[in-house]
Amino acid sequence: MTVAQTNHDFAALLAYCRRFADAHATPDGSAPTSVRGLSVVRALDPGALQVAVQRPVIAMLLQGRKRVTTPGASFEYVAGEAMVVSADIPTVSQITRASAAAPYYALVMELDPAILRELIHVVADRPREARTVRVEPIAAEVTDAALRLVRLLDQPEALAVLGEGLLRELHYWLLTGVHGPAISALGVVDSHAERIGRAIEILRREFRRRIQVDELAKSAGMSEAAFHRHFRALTTLSPLQFQKQLRLIEARRLMLSEGAEIMQAAHAVGYASVPQFTREYGRMFDVSPGRDIRYQGAGLDSHDDELAG
The missing domain is CATH 1.10.10 (Arc Repressor Mutant, subunit A)
Incomplete structure (x- = not known):
């Protein structure tokens, strides 16, 4: 594939994802598709820090810029690059370049261990990589397969027939490309x-x-x-720490996205003690639940006292 073809495919992929996200994005910027594990993310301005326990994914950045911090590493990646996370790990991320005129767009696909297991023979003899996060330019073959997949989002009958094959092709190109050593362990039975x-x-x-x-x-x-x-x-993380982060992340979503009260959110995710919930929430997000609700509701950075005043 020539450079001109690659650039054309990338521009087309951005255009299709922009159109889909602009039509379907939820208030938090996510636009899930009908394809299992595939979504488009849009942001109209730089965002606050987001804490998550990330699933194994590939995130193809199509426009904008993002900073990601994981245990032991911190980096920024830009349009034309893909970040692969090959394990369930905690991440702190922030979109650093986005505006109403030039929104942030990314195409995100969860890696499917079942598909990887079917394909693992193609990289069976290659060394595996210890790093769980890797950023590299998006390969031309990945761009091409992703473009053909998103083109089918508004053709449900064709998607039902061809979608699984294109998902499998995407996993194949990832396994055989620069990200292969990092994700191959997910496919080893x-x-x-x-x-x-x-x-x-x-x-x-x-x-x-x-x-x-x-x-x-x-x-x-x-x-x-x-x-x-x-x-x-x-x-x-330890299993207990992992579970605690999942609880606190879900509680934050309930409060900020669904308007749950602090006590409701704490009990909904399994906390019997609201004071304990408040302490652990503050340690994880560096802000109390009440302050987080007030500041996020006002559209402010929860750590900026001067703006809040």
């Missing part, structure tokens, strides 16, 4: 990443209830000691 992934799915699905470590270790087919070691190596 019975690897540590695959085993820990089973436990992570339990935590994500049932984070509101008290989950014993022995239950998680059993789901991963490991001893408790081995489970703790491999869980922290993959996610940088």
Whole structure:
């Protein structure tokens, strides 16, 4: 594929994603598609810091700029680059370039371990990479496959027939490209990443209830000691810390997006004690729940006292 073709495909991908996001974006800027795990993100101005426990994804930045901090690394990436996160890890991110005239747009696709397992033979002999986050220019083949997929978003009958094949093709190009070493472990049956992934799915699905470590270790087919070691190596967190972050992130969403009161949000995510919830919320987001609600509701940075005054 020539440079001219690549540039044309990238411009077309941006145009299709812009049109879709402008028509379908929710107030938080996300525009989910009918394709499993695929969404477009739009922002009209630089945003506040966002804390999340990130799933394995590829985020293709089409316009704007974003800063991401993970345990042990901090970087910015720009239009034309893709960030691949190959494990469930905590991230702090901030869109740093966006405006009403030139919004931030990104195409985000969750990596599917089932598809990766079907394709892993193509990279079976390649070394795997320890880094869980990698930023590289978007490969021409990835751009081409992504463009053909988003073109089908307004053709549901064609999407139903061709969508799965294009998802599979996207995973193939990722595995065979520069991101392959980082994501290949997700496709290895019975690897540590695959085993820990089973436990992570339990935590994500049932984070509101008290989950014993022995239950998680059993789901991963490991001893408790081995489970703790491999869980922290993959996610940088203990299982308890991981669950706590999931609870607090969901509570913040309930308060800021759905208008839940502090007590309602705390109880909804499994906290029996509101004071404990408030303390842990403050430690994670560096702001109390009440202050966060007031400032976000006013459209202000929750850490800027002068603007609030």
